[in-house]
Amino acid sequence: MRNHLPRFRLVIYGGLTAAIITVAGLVRKEGGVDRASPAMLAIFCGLAIAWAIVFVGDVAWHAWKREGYACIHCGRQLQMRAFRLEKCPHCGQ
Numbered sequence: 001m002r003n004h005l006p007r008f009r010l011v012i013y014g015g016l017t018a019a020i021i022t023v024a025g026l027v028r029k030e031g032g033v034d035r036a037s038p039a040m041l042a043i044f045c046g047l048a049i050a051w052a053i054v055f056v057g058d059v060a061w062h063a064w065k066r067e068g069y070a071c072i073h074c075g076r077q078l079q080m081r082a083f084r085l086e087k088c089p090h091c092g093q
Contacts (some may be wrong), residue, residue, distance in 0.1 A: 009058065016051045023047060 023044045027036045071077075074091040087093065 012054060013051075016047060016054065020044070020047045020051060 027040055027044060030036045071088040076090040
């Protein structure tokens, strides 16, 4: 299960982002925010709020579990430290 978690997170973030982009495109096609239906705007706001809740929840969960985050260069797991930017001990980036 643990090996599938990054893929699951990618699907969730990617799906929510794709949905937001799709609904934003539909709003633009209807003529912008001024001419879009209230239901379309409610869906757009709901998706944006869901994305924010998932993001904050994900960061809080990993901080609580002390799992850290992945290095953007090599993908190795790094320990999460409060308000510190450090170099990756594996790749030096």
